[in-house]
Amino acid sequence: MSVPINSYLLVALILFCIGLYGALTKRNAVVVLLSIELMLNAVNLNLVAFAKYGLFPHISGQIFSLFTITVAAAEAAVGLAILISLYRNRNTVQVDEMDLMKR
Amino acid sequence: MEMIANAWLVPLFPLLAFVLLVAFGRQLKEAAAYVGILATGASFVVALLIFFERFAEDAKDYIYNNFHWLTFAGKEITMGFEVNQLNAMMLVIVTLVSMLVHIYSRGYMHGDERFPVFYQYLALFTFSMLGVVLSPNILQLYIFWELVGVCSFLLVGFYFYKPEAKAAAKKAFIVTRIGDVGLFIGLALIFWWVGSFNYNDIFNKIEAGAVEEWKLTLIGILIFVGAVGKSGQFPLHTWLPDAMEGPTPVSALIHAATMVAAGVYLVARMYDLYLASPVAAETVAYIGGFTAIFAASIGLTQRDIKRVLAYSTVSQLGYMMLALGAASAAGYVAGTFHLMTHAFFKALLFLAAGSVIHAVHTQDIFEMGGLWKKMRITGLVFLIGCLAIAGIPPFAGFWSKEEILVATLSSGHIDLFVVALIAASFTAFYMFRLFFLTFSGQARGGAEAHESPGVMTVPMLVLAVLAVVAGFINTPWKPVLGEWLTDGFTMFHAGGHSAEHAAPVWVTLLAVGVSLVGIWLAWSMYGKGTIPQGEGGPLYRLSFHKYYVDEIYDAVFVKPLRAIGKGMYAFDVWVVDGLVRLVVAFTKGVGSTGARMQNGQVQTYGAIAFIGLVLLIAGLTIAGGYAEQWRTIFLQS
Numbered sequence: 001m002s003v004p005i006n007s008y009l010l011v012a013l014i015l016f017c018i019g020l021y022g023a024l025t026k027r028n029a030v031v032v033l034l035s036i037e038l039m040l041n042a043v044n045l046n047l048v049a050f051a052k053y054g055l056f057p058h059i060s061g062q063i064f065s066l067f068t069i070t071v072a073a074a075e076a077a078v079g080l081a082i083l084i085s086l087y088r089n090r091n092t093v094q095v096d097e098m099d100l101m102k103r
Numbered sequence: 104m105e106m107i108a109n110a111w112l113v114p115l116f117p118l119l120a121f122v123l124l125v126a127f128g129r130q131l132k133e134a135a136a137y138v139g140i141l142a143t144g145a146s147f148v149v150a151l152l153i154f155f156e157r158f159a160e161d162a163k164d165y166i167y168n169n170f171h172w173l174t175f176a177g178k179e180i181t182m183g184f185e186v187n188q189l190n191a192m193m194l195v196i197v198t199l200v201s202m203l204v205h206i207y208s209r210g211y212m213h214g215d216e217r218f219p220v221f222y223q224y225l226a227l228f229t230f231s232m233l234g235v236v237l238s239p240n241i242l243q244l245y246i247f248w249e250l251v252g253v254c255s256f257l258l259v260g261f262y263f264y265k266p267e268a269k270a271a272a273k274k275a276f277i278v279t280r281i282g283d284v285g286l287f288i289g290l291a292l293i294f295w296w297v298g299s300f301n302y303n304d305i306f307n308k309i310e311a312g313a314v315e316e317w318k319l320t321l322i323g324i325l326i327f328v329g330a331v332g333k334s335g336q337f338p339l340h341t342w343l344p345d346a347m348e349g350p351t352p353v354s355a356l357i358h359a360a361t362m363v364a365a366g367v368y369l370v371a372r373m374y375d376l377y378l379a380s381p382v383a384a385e386t387v388a389y390i391g392g393f394t395a396i397f398a399a400s401i402g403l404t405q406r407d408i409k410r411v412l413a414y415s416t417v418s419q420l421g422y423m424m425l426a427l428g429a430a431s432a433a434g435y436v437a438g439t440f441h442l443m444t445h446a447f448f449k450a451l452l453f454l455a456a457g458s459v460i461h462a463v464h465t466q467d468i469f470e471m472g473g474l475w476k477k478m479r480i481t482g483l484v485f486l487i488g489c490l491a492i493a494g495i496p497p498f499a500g501f502w503s504k505e506e507i508l509v510a511t512l513s514s515g516h517i518d519l520f521v522v523a524l525i526a527a528s529f530t531a532f533y534m535f536r537l538f539f540l541t542f543s544g545q546a547r548g549g550a551e552a553h554e555s556p557g558v559m560t561v562p563m564l565v566l567a568v569l570a571v572v573a574g575f576i577n578t579p580w581k582p583v584l585g586e587w588l589t590d591g592f593t594m595f596h597a598g599g600h601s602a603e604h605a606a607p608v609w610v611t612l613l614a615v616g617v618s619l620v621g622i623w624l625a626w627s628m629y630g631k632g633t634i635p636q637g638e639g640g641p642l643y644r645l646s647f648h649k650y651y652v653d654e655i656y657d658a659v660f661v662k663p664l665r666a667i668g669k670g671m672y673a674f675d676v677w678v679v680d681g682l683v684r685l686v687v688a689f690t691k692g693v694g695s696t697g698a699r700m701q702n703g704q705v706q707t708y709g710a711i712a713f714i715g716l717v718l719l720i721a722g723l724t725i726a727g728g729y730a731e732q733w734r735t736i737f738l739q740s
Contacts, residue, residue, distance in 0.1 A: 020713065023706070
């Protein structure tokens, strides 16, 4: 018995939507970073699902998701580093207070 | 020195005076008058020399027309000047009257704040009119023609702080413009059909019969429309009486020499055209005849001294047109001869009227009276002017008016002859009504009148002498002027016309008779008072209100045009401007929304980018069919 591709895609969709919602609405920068991780993982899920059940099943999908996880880890590290330095400078992690781009 | 070859000097002096006064008028103050008098005096001397040179035996026309101005449609358009009999005479009239008016204004405008400006305008006016007269081609004439119009606008509106003067100036300009449009179309047609603006080329073509008659008729009538506007003929006469709002010397200038004479001059200058086209000539004659009696009948009842004179000018101009419309040598001579004599006695009458107004400070003749004793000189010259215009021998008007009657009679228009006779009697009546009301009887106004200063009376006396003797230059038994004017006019001889004519005695008697009846009637009504003045009748009211022409124009043209204007304005404000405002509001809205989005919040940007992506995908999904088409296009190419 095998799980149909639709289920994978549905889970990935839900995960992505939650992540997107969080990334766009949450005020806390840490939560925003977490949400981005969620979205990346949703993508990973899709990649793996297509690698197994897609029209042209191939191992490269799984390898690609490994790459993504690696890059995501690095990104999280860099993101958190920026966050810490921001916190040191401005004494806040609230995203809506970080509007330097306007100036 | 050949003065004729230097005829360009004549308009140069007033132009110089104008430039000088524009530059230094403020410093010169009332000395500006001397600049103007000197310049017009110099012009007058030159004009007189030219006249005598041209008057001499075996003198030739002089034409300089080589100044190359433009080339278009393969035709050269030149500028220059010319001297022939007609404009040699006109030069003298214009410069003489202008000079006298310049001198007179020295006294009349004394104390006016814009004294130098007045002299600027006068000089420019004289210059423009001399330019009209000297032009060797009709395009150059048109340029100066318009300049004359501008000057009349400036001078009629000289008291621009008076709303009537402002309105009158605008009216003078706009109404004459209507005529100018006709003239302009006529010019364009001449250039199209004849291929040249030069008088001589045009006349040669006409004489050679190279242009069809209907074309000549059309051109003739269109040019006459221009003359109708400028010379105040019906139906464009309404501006002339209103132009009385200007200072009185200006009225004298406009009515005698510089403005209204231009129309008559134009018709006389283009006379070959009217000789070649009987229909056009007939139009001129009938419009002239109708104007003569129409304006005279209005003049019968006016109360404003200057308005009476204005209507008499319109009427006399009608006479000139009537004579020119006879399309014969006699008509040509009579028209231009009357132009000359009229210039003298009408300038005289206006200057005298100005002197009266200057003394009593009113223009209503019913508030004057009894001025004969207080203003001897003015009264005398006014009487001479009245006798001259009424056509009493031996004054100037008698000779010219009689010639007009004879010319009309010999052209076979009995109806016009009768009209001219009636108008002559009207003329005598209203002029003497004016005279008796102003000078005889008891003073009705309160103002204490006294004679004007010498600077004003001397020009009047000069004109008075001319008004007496000018007629003798062209008496029936020795038509010096007539023979001279028609000398070398090939068209007359070709047509078998002759300058010689014997006036039947009964015409003379009739002409003098009707004038005397008019004078007697005026005396009985306004001098002695034996005949009731009969005011208030329906005919009186009709005449007093100028046949309601102004009201009719107002209802027929002005109001509808104004309504159209208002409609256009509303369209402009609501539709055109509305569209513009809509675009503005849209752009502004987009701008402010865009500005609000740019708040520096990364999350907002993210949200917008996301919405954009969604819209893009939605669009692509809905218009999925196009994708197929695009693919086929790209694959094929």
